[in-house]
Amino acid sequence: MDKFAEAGKPPQGRRRVRAAQYLRMSTDGQTYSIQNQRDAIRSYADVMGYDIVATYEDPGRSGLHIEGRPGLKKLLFDVEHGLVDFETVVIYDVSRWGRFQNIDESASYEYRCQMAGVRIEFCAEQFGNDGTVGSDVLKAIKRSMAAEYSRSLSQKVFMGQVRVAGMGFHVGGLQGLGLRRLMIDQFGRPKVILARNEHKSLQSDRVIIVPGPPEEVATVRLIFRLFVGSRKTETEIARYLNDRGVANDFGRPWKCGSVRRVLTNEKYIGNNVWNRRCTKLKSKVVYNPPDQWVRADNAFEPIVSRRLFEKAQQIVKSLYLRMSDDEMLAALRNLHNRHGKLSHAIIKAAPECPSGWRYRSRFGSVLDAYRLIGCLPPRQGHFIDLKKRLEVIRYRVMEDLQDAIKKVGGHVSCDPDTELIRINDEFTVVIAIARCRVSHNAYPRWSSKAARETAADIFVLIRMHPGDLAIRDYLIAPMHELAEISGNFHVNNGMKLDAFLFQSLDPLVALAERAFVGSAT
Structure with missing residues (x-):
């Protein structure tokens, strides 16, 4: 001035x-x-x-x-x-x-x-x-x-995180099932167990990893015993846990990938490993080579013996030999030439071919790998592009909802891993999107697996118009109201569900709005 x-x-x-x-x-x-x-x-x-x-x-x-x-x-x-x-x-x-x-x-x-x-x-x-x-x-x-x-600020913050992680403190990332984050003061005295979405407030405080609830610790040890002792596959372990009603650390059913995350998490033997991947200045996620990882061995109390963990790693390495992108695609191409077609069952039954999960993690999806070897039918290619376009719409709706809640004075946060939106620390919302499918008798319908798998309090389904270019409406319903739905939502769900159909997300914004109440005179 x-x-x-x-x-x-x-x-x-x-x-x-x-x-x-x-x-x-x-x-x-x-x-x-x-x-x-x-x-x-x-x-x-x-x-x-x-x-x-x-x-x-x-x-x-x-x-x-x-x-x-x-x-x-x-x-x-x-x-x-x-x-x-x-x-x-x-x-x-x-x-x-x-x-x-x-x-x-x-x-x-x-x-x-x-x-x-x-x-x-x-x-x-x-x-x-x-x-x-x-x-x-x-x-x-x-x-x-x-x-x-x-x-410059990003580099300074990164160097500070490297120093703190090298000292054995938890810097960031998920701790895993059976583990919890404990905040300690500058003298190492325990203060409080941090819940999800909670963070330390004082710069002098630090966070370490400690064993969690006994039932979760028992589940982790069971997974290692089944994998090493009983030689069950990750898929079989996931099915075993789901049949017994045991949820993973996100409250969701187990899958092959979530079992593998437990089997390869070094925190279970007390090692603090950080910087496996990074994203600086809002750039794309980069997976770093092992020589760039920041390690601090024996930093936490282990809940799995080192001997058992090392045996599990040997089995994992034997199951998933490191292959280059070209080698993985060549194996898939040879499999296609031999069978004349490709499917999840064919890939799973071929010992020389990596699993479908490996193709998804390397190329984005199995269908993207099909496209790279030139055997993707045009119809499947269309659905890949459609899925990506719908995901863009869903993320835009999530972003607009959070902005609207903040404007009316509400507090909102989104877990980047589970994509659960927490509003005013009172309830959680999950937002899914469904393309419009038209049945043989010309009735539109929508389906969503998230309606059965999510652990949120409120479920929001974005229903698209036929053609999947514009949003038709929003189904906003408490999870307990969807218990009788098998998976398909029709154009007329009956009075019970039709009462939860809205043209916008204004009802959620109204729930989050906070009004100032003056003091009594």
């Missing part, structure tokens, strides 16, 4: 300009709080003679990408579709616009506004965004500095 301090009042003879303000804060600290930005922009607008007529906000949002920033998306949409009645957008500084790692991305969003006749101004920068050479050079430098700040 130094460059305007001498003025103190709007320039004489200039018409007042209608302007909008864009506010963003991640976790940068109080300097960049939403209120501080708002105050600075208001002072700037008073000096310049601007009337702030619209506000776009992204509180608690990272500036690395435009994804997850509904405020900036709405600003661009409104500007490009002629839905605004302002000619300037005022932002605190370049970093609030974004810390995009590619500065051309930052410039592209500003350019889109300029092409629609809306200027971008930064009230706390020491240059006017007027298109002069000096202004453009300084702005490019500021964009680079904003990007470098995120890179």
